[in-house]
Structure formats: structure tokens, C-alpha cells
Amino acid sequence: xTLIGLLITLLGFIISFLGLGLTTSTGVRMTMAIAGILISLxxxxxxxxxxxxxxxxxxx
Amino acid sequence: MKRLHATALTAILFGVAAFAQTPATxxxxxxxxxxxxxxxDVKNVEAPKAELRAKGDPDGSLTGTVADVAVxxxxxxxxxxDVINQVGQNKIxxxxxxxxxxxxxxxxxxxxxxxVETGLCRAKNANHTMMMNFMVYGAGMLAYWLIxxxxxxxxxxxxxxxxxxxPLATEYAITIFGKTFGLFGQTGLFLTQxxxxxxxxxxxxxxxxxxxxxxxxxxxxxxxxxxxFSAFIVSxxxxxxxxxxxxxxxxxxxxxLATLGxxxxxxxxxxxxxxxxxxxxxxxxxxxxxxxxxxxRIGKFSRDGRPHAMxxxxxxxxxxxxxxxxxxxxxFNPGSTLGASGNGSLRIGSVAVNTMLAGMGGAFTSMLYMxxxxxxxxxxxxxxxxxxxxxxxxxxSGFVNTVCAVIIGLIAGVLVCIAVExxxxxxxxxxxxxxxxxxxxxxxxxxxxxxxxxDGKSNYGGxxxxxxxxxxxxxxxxxxxxxxxxxxxxxLVGFVFVMSFVINFAIDVFIGQRVSAAAELEGLDLPxxxxxxxxxxELRTPATAGAQ
Numbered sequence: 387x388t389l390i391g392l393l394i395t396l397l398g399f400i401i402s403f404l405g406l407g408l409t410t411s412t413g414v415r416m417t418m419a420i421a422g423i424l425i426s427l428x429x430x431x432x433x434x435x436x437x438x439x440x441x442x443x444x445x446x
Numbered sequence: 447m448k449r450l451h452a453t454a455l456t457a458i459l460f461g462v463a464a465f466a467q468t469p470a471t472x473x474x475x476x477x478x479x480x481x482x483x484x485x486x487d488v489k490n491v492e493a494p495k496a497e498l499r500a501k502g503d504p505d506g507s508l509t510g511t512v513a514d515v516a517v518x519x520x521x522x523x524x525x526x527x528d529v530i531n532q533v534g535q536n537k538i539x540x541x542x543x544x545x546x547x548x549x550x551x552x553x554x555x556x557x558x559x560x561x562v563e564t565g566l567c568r569a570k571n572a573n574h575t576m577m578m579n580f581m582v583y584g585a586g587m588l589a590y591w592l593i594x595x596x597x598x599x600x601x602x603x604x605x606x607x608x609x610x611x612x613p614l615a616t617e618y619a620i621t622i623f624g625k626t627f628g629l630f631g632q633t634g635l636f637l638t639q640x641x642x643x644x645x646x647x648x649x650x651x652x653x654x655x656x657x658x659x660x661x662x663x664x665x666x667x668x669x670x671x672x673x674x675f676s677a678f679i680v681s682x683x684x685x686x687x688x689x690x691x692x693x694x695x696x697x698x699x700x701x702x703l704a705t706l707g708x709x710x711x712x713x714x715x716x717x718x719x720x721x722x723x724x725x726x727x728x729x730x731x732x733x734x735x736x737x738x739x740x741x742x743r744i745g746k747f748s749r750d751g752r753p754h755a756m757x758x759x760x761x762x763x764x765x766x767x768x769x770x771x772x773x774x775x776x777x778f779n780p781g782s783t784l785g786a787s788g789n790g791s792l793r794i795g796s797v798a799v800n801t802m803l804a805g806m807g808g809a810f811t812s813m814l815y816m817x818x819x820x821x822x823x824x825x826x827x828x829x830x831x832x833x834x835x836x837x838x839x840x841x842x843s844g845f846v847n848t849v850c851a852v853i854i855g856l857i858a859g860v861l862v863c864i865a866v867e868x869x870x871x872x873x874x875x876x877x878x879x880x881x882x883x884x885x886x887x888x889x890x891x892x893x894x895x896x897x898x899x900x901d902g903k904s905n906y907g908g909x910x911x912x913x914x915x916x917x918x919x920x921x922x923x924x925x926x927x928x929x930x931x932x933x934x935x936x937x938l939v940g941f942v943f944v945m946s947f948v949i950n951f952a953i954d955v956f957i958g959q960r961v962s963a964a965a966e967l968e969g970l971d972l973p974x975x976x977x978x979x980x981x982x983x984e985l986r987t988p989a990t991a992g993a994q
Contacts (some may be wrong), residue, residue: 392944399940402933406710407623412926413714419932426940430734434947435873438738442874444747 391433398426482509490513520612539813541607541785542645544794545653548781551774552656554760556583556663558770562833563667565763566826566920567758568881570969571671572979578666578673580681586662589686590655593635598658598691599650600631600640602699606907607785611646617700625709627702630695653781657725660778661690663750664729667879668737669959672966675974677957681736686951690728693942697724703937706930715911716934717900719797720782722841722892727938732884734875737948739838740959742876744966753870756878761825768829772805775836779843789907793844800843800851801836808835815863827863830880834862834888841892845917847902854895856928858888897931900924 392446402422439445493513503509513534517524560579566576601617604610616632633640637651644721662682669678678759697718707715718724734754748751758764779801780794812831816824835855839846842854869875875882902918910917953959960966964975972978 392947395940396944397940399936399944402936402940406706406933410711412712412929415930416925416929419929421934421935423932423939426936426943429937430943431873435738435875438741439874442747443741444749444751444874445746 388434388435389443391429392434393429393433395426395429398422398424398429402427449796458617460882462821483526486521487522488526488529488709491524498744500843501726508933521725537787538607538609538646540787541791542649544786544791545608545649545678545781545784548777549649549653549656551777552653552781555660555771555774555778556580558767558774559660559663559667560767561763562767562771562829563670563879564976565760565767566667566758567608567670567970569980569983570594570760570971570978572759572971573664573975573977574675574970575670576979577975578670578676578678579663580668581679582662583659583677585682586659586686587655589683590658590691591637591651593685594687594691595628595637595651595654596634596639596691597633597688598694598699599654600633600699601628601695601701602631604649605646605650605784607783608646608649608787608792611644611650612648613641613644614650616640617695619702626705628695628700628705629702630692631699631950650784653784657721657778658686658694660721661725661732662686664726664881664885665733665736667881668733668877669740670878671970672740672960674958674961675970677953677959680957681950681953684953685732685946689732689942690724692945693728693938694724696937697934703930703934704911704929706933707911712930712933713897714909714913714915714917714930716930717845717896717910717917717927718841718893718934719844720779720840720894720895722837722839722889722940723934725889726837726840726885727935728888728942729895730882730884730889731938731943732946732950733881734878734886735943736950736959737867737869737875737877739880739947739950739954742874743878744963746876747874750875753874758826758878761785764826768832772802772836773831775801775805775840779840782844783906788903793904793906796848797843799848802847803848804839804843804851804855804858805836807852808832808838808859811856811859812863813859815860818862828864830862830866830884831859833856833884837885837888838892838895840889842899844906845902845904845919847903850899850901854892854899858891861887861891868898890938893931893934893938894928895919897928900927907980971988 402419405418450850491512494508564575602614617628619626619628632727634642695701706712780797785791809832813828815825816827835858838858865887898919900917900919902916920928935989
């Protein structure tokens with residue numbers, strides 16, 4: 387799950403980055419950048435952190 | 447009718463007032479033709495007589511005259527060329543001095559971070575926490591001198607305010623979408639490779655080095671009270687050599703984020719005046735990666751996941767440290783003009799005022815937030831609010847007016863309180879000093895706020911990142927600048943975080959990031975450092991307190 391989380395987080399960056407080359411529209415680039423940020427945050431908070439919480443020291 | 451009279455009277459009064467304030471314009475006189483100054487003119491300028499100088503100069507009127515202008519050829523005497531060269535050297539001297547002194551201020555921030563973090567930790571970890579903050583300076587600096595500076599600034603291409611620094615001109619770049627993407631610099635290893643044994647390069651190095659160290663020291667706060675010292679040294683070294691310099695190159699060293707304006711028409715490219723993103727978000731997101739990896743301190747959460755307060759041992763240290771940091775920030779932001787003379791550098795006054803206003807705005811709203819929510823104005827969160835405001839204004843400080851600076855600071859103060867709660871209660875990440883919220887969250891907020899609030903009034907030599915004009919945000923009419931900032935945020939969250947996480951994960955596998963449970967319960971001073979921070983104090987942990 388950590389690995390998937392890392393890949394999703396990276397994917398968010400790639401989506402924002404691709405917006406540069408795929409379009410010249412400011413609105414579309416803005417949308418892609420915001421979507422990329424949200425996907426990255428999901429990767430960090432929803433996947434990576436959750437994966438570590440499962441084995442957290444306070445659960446033992 | 448009465449209204450008409452009143453209007454007429456007002457018009458007359460205003461007309462009189464306007465007339466009274468406008469002096470009569472004399473007819474234009476014929477302008478004399480300009481006369482060229484020759485070497486003979488400068489030779490006629492008399493120096494103070496030697497007998498006068500021998501009597502001393504209590505009012506300073508005899509010191510700093512034509513006698514002090516360096517003459518290149520004593521046979522020719524003083525020439526126009528000598529005078530012009532002296533003017534140029536004076537400008538660069540002012541800028542060198544300004545940048546160096548500001549760098550010294552930023553260096554002193556290490557002391558601020560050290561006491562803030564130590565004060566927020568328990569007394570049994572005082573030595574260990576101080577040592578991390580002390581040695582991050584050494585480990586980071588060594589890595590940065592060896593390779594980090596080269597990667598960051600080796601291709602910057604020129605800094606006009608500091609005399610050019612022309613040796614730093616080799617950027618490794620690739621081509622994507624038909625555009626050049628600068629990735630890292632290649633000149634400057636050991637500050638000797640590629641003719642970088644240069645006075646201007648040395649000034650750039652000192653100033654950038656202390657910025658880099660600021661980013662590194664943020665991580666020590668989040669991982670405090672459980673970070674193995676050997677792992678900390680390795681992690682800090684790699685961050686100073688690779689993680690920080692890479693993003694700093696993209697933003698400040700002529701890399702691809704800086705060229706988003708010239709390549710893709712996005713405002714003036716990614717803009718980060720003094721490093722909300724480059725320094726604070728990089729540090730804060732690396733701290734988040736470490737916080738997740740290393741896990742919470744023993745006792746921070748109960749089995750049902752409820753967090754427990756683990757108060758620091760010295761609030762006096764904490765708030766003193768915050769003041770030291772606020773003082774150092776006057777080097778951090780205004781110093782980022784890299785000069786006080788030329789290219790719009792006189793805006794340093796505005797930058798300094800924005801810095802102090804936003805910092806206090808942050809302290810004020812965080813104090814209010816805690817007071818309203820919990821019934822008391824929390825001291826440590828007020829300190830964190832101050833730092834949050836300062837972090838947030840770091841990127842926009844050079845481009846916004848005072849009203850926007852206050853708004854940015856006020857929002858930062860609330861944001862840090864909400865973020866601290868979210869990180870602790872929802873994410874269950876243990877951050878003893880609140881570094882993720884102060885530097886990570888508000889670093890990102892600072893980057894975004896440039897894209898919102900930059901008012902288009904700044905003028906640093908007529909362009910920024912190679913794009914003519916002034917940095918202008920969404921609220922002042924340029925939506926594309928906001929997009930450039932969002933691309934920067936996405937790079938920080940999606941790339942820098944992942945890189946930090948992977949590197950620290952590898953360190954965890956090979957060295958181990960966390961101390962043993964026994965060492966953690968005892969306190970890290972003896973197991974890790976071999977000496978207590980307060981050897982004459984009797985330290986009471988919950989276990990010993992229960993026994994008494």
C-alpha cells in the first residue's frame with residue numbers, strides 16, 4: 387500500500403506537469419494542477435499514512 | 447436650486463484649493479547644451495589639505511572624498527574611468543555587504559530553531575535536540591559545499607546585483623514538449639571547479655548555504671525525541687546534497703520551474719521570493735515524510751488512537767527562540783534582493799515591513815483561535831502562529847503591499863492551528879514542534895499567495911525570471927501566475943515529498959531511523975549523546991513520578 391501511495395503521489399505531480407504540454411489554456415492547466423495536487427494529497431494522507439498507521443507503535 | 451448653488455460653491459472652492467496647491471508654472475527656459483565631463487574636470491576636484499586631515503575629522507566632512515577614489519595609473523592621475531569604476535565597485539560593495547550581513551542574520555536563525563525545538567521537547571532530550579540543531583549546520587554545510595551548491599546554483603547564469611557571478615553558467619537541461627527544462631547545475635564543486643573561486647560566487651554561496659540549513663533543521667523538530675543520531679546525520683547530509691538543491695535549482699537556479707514563464711507563458715514563471723516553497727515547504731514536506739516513517743513517540747497516542755499532550759520543558763526558551771527567528775527573518779526576506787543598490791533593490795523597506803506585519807498577524811490570529819477554542823491564549827501556538835505568518839510571507843514578501851501581507855499573515859495564523867489539529871488528530875503523525883504545519887502547510891500557502899496577491903508594483907530591473915514586467919497575481923489580473931504557483935505546489939507535494947520519503951526509507955532499512963524503546967523512555971541524552979542536558983536536575987518521567 388505504501389508503494390501504491392508513493393506512485394499515486396507521483397502521479398499527481400505528473401498530471402500537473404502534463405498540463406503544461408497538453409494545452410495552452412490557462413483554465414485547463416489550472417484544473418489539471420489542482421487535480422494533481424489533490425491526487426498527491428490523497429496518496430500521502432489516504433494511502434501512505436494510512437498504511438503506516440496500521441502498524442503504528444500505539445496499536446501494539 | 448439650493449443644491450445647484452451648493453454644487454457650484456463646492457466646485458469653486460475645490461477650484462481655488464486646487465489652484466492654491468498648484469504653483470504658477472514659469473515659461474520653459476532654454477536648456478543649456480550638456481557639457482561632457484573630461485579627465486581635466488576630475489583633476490580639478492580638490493582633496494582636503496593634509497594639515498586639515500591631520501587635525502582629525504570629528505564631523506566626517508573630510509572623510510570619503512576624491513582622495514579616497516582609487517587611481518589606476520598614478521602617472522595619469524585621477525581619470526573619469528577611475529571615478530566610474532569606483533561607482534561600480536561601490537554599488538557592488540553595498541550589495542555584497544547587504545547580502546553577507548543578511549546571510550549572517552539567517553545563520554543566527556539556527557540558534558532560534560535550536561532553542562524553540564529544545565524548549566518544546568522534554569528535558570530528558572535537551573542535549574540530543576540541541577546537538578541535532580547544532581550539527582545540522584555542519585553536516586548540511588559540508589554536503590552543500592561538496593555538491594549541493596553546484597546542483598543548485600551551478601547554472602544560474604548571472605546575478606547582476608553581485609557583479610555577475612558569470613562562472614556559474616552550466617545548467618544540465620533536457621527537452622520536453624519542445625522546450626528546454628533545466629534540471630541541475632554543473633559548475634562549482636568545492637567552490638573551485640570551473641573558475642568559481644570568485645568573490646561574487648562566495649557571497650552567493652554563503653547566502654544560499656544558510657537558507658539550505660534552515661530547510662534541514664525543520665526536519666529535526668518533527669523527528670525529535672526518537673531520531674537516531676547517526677541516521678539524522680546521514681539524512682541531513684543527503685538532504686543538503688540532493689533533495690534541497692534540486693528543487694532550489696528548479697526555482698532559483700534557472701531550472702524548469704523558473705522558466706515556466708518564458709517557456710509556457712505562465713506569468714513570470716514559478717515565483718518564490720525568499721523561499722516559502724524552496725526552504726520551508728521542502729523542509730516541511732520532508733518533515734512529514736520523516737514523521738510518517740519514524741512513527742509517533744511512545745505514549746503520544748493511546749491504544750484507541752487518542753492523542754496525549756506531551757508538553758515541552760521550557761516555554762521561555764520557545765518564545766525567546768521565536769523572537770530570534772523573527773529577528774533573523776529580516777535577513778531572510780529583505781536579503782533575498784541580493785543587494786540594496788540597483789535593480790529595484792530599494793524595495794527592501796517594503797519587504798521588511800511586510801515581513802514584520804505578516805509575522806505578527808499570524809501570532810495574533812493563532813492566539814485568538816486558541817483562546818476562543820480552548821479558553822486560553824496558548825503560548826506555544828502563539829509562537830507557532832508568528833512563525834507561520836513569517837513562513838507564509840516569505841515567498842510573496844517582495845511582491846505584495848502591506849494590506850495583503852497582513853491578510854496572508856492572519857490566514858497563516860489560523861491555518862497553522864487547524865493543521866496542527868489535523869496532523870495530530872486525523873493523520874496521527876506526531877510532530878513535537880508543529881514543524882509540518884508551520885513550515886509545510888504555510889510554506890505551500892505562501893507559494894499560493896504569490897499567485898493571488900502579487901500586486902504588479904514591484905520592479906526588480908524590469909523583469910523576473912526573464913519575463914518583462916512585474917509579478918502579478920490572480921486578484922490583480924494574471925491568472926497564469928497562479929497556475930505557475932500551483933505547478934510549484936504540485937512539484938513540492940508530488941515529487942519532493944516522494945523523493946524525501948524514498949531516501950529516508952532507504953536510510954531506515956540500512957541504518958534504522960528510530961532509537962530503541964528503552965533509549966526513548968530513558969531520554970536520548972545519555973543513550974545517544976553520552977551526557978545529560980541538565981545533569982544537576984532531577985528529571986521526572988511519568989514512570990518515576992508514579993513511583994514517588
